[in-house]
Amino acid sequence: MSNDKDRKFWRQLLDASTIPLNLVIATFVGLAIGYGLDSLLGTSPYLTIVFLIFGIIAGFRELFRFARKQSDGYDKKDK
Numbered sequence: 548m549s550n551d552k553d554r555k556f557w558r559q560l561l562d563a564s565t566i567p568l569n570l571v572i573a574t575f576v577g578l579a580i581g582y583g584l585d586s587l588l589g590t591s592p593y594l595t596i597v598f599l600i601f602g603i604i605a606g607f608r609e610l611f612r613f614a615r616k617q618s619d620g621y622d623k624k625d626k
Contacts, residue, residue: 559617566613570606577602 581598585591 573606
C-alpha cells in the first residue's frame with residue numbers, strides 16, 4: 548500500500564514539474580515564430596509581440612488544462 552502511495556506522489560510531482568517547462572517553452576516558441584516572421588516580412592516588432600502574446604496564452608492554457616485535470620481527479624476521489 549505504501550509503495551502505491553509513493554508511486555502516486557512521485558507521479559504527481561513529475562506532472563507538476565512540467566508546468567514551468569510548458570510555460571517557458573510555449574513562450575519561447577511564440578517568440579521565435581514572431582521573430583522569424585518579422586525577419587521575413589520586415590514588420591518588426593509587431594509580429595514578435597503578437598506571437599509572444601500567443602505563446603504566453605498557450606502556456607497558461609496548458610496550465611489551466613493541467614489544473615482542471617488534477618481537480619477532476621480529486622473530485623472523483625472524494626465521491
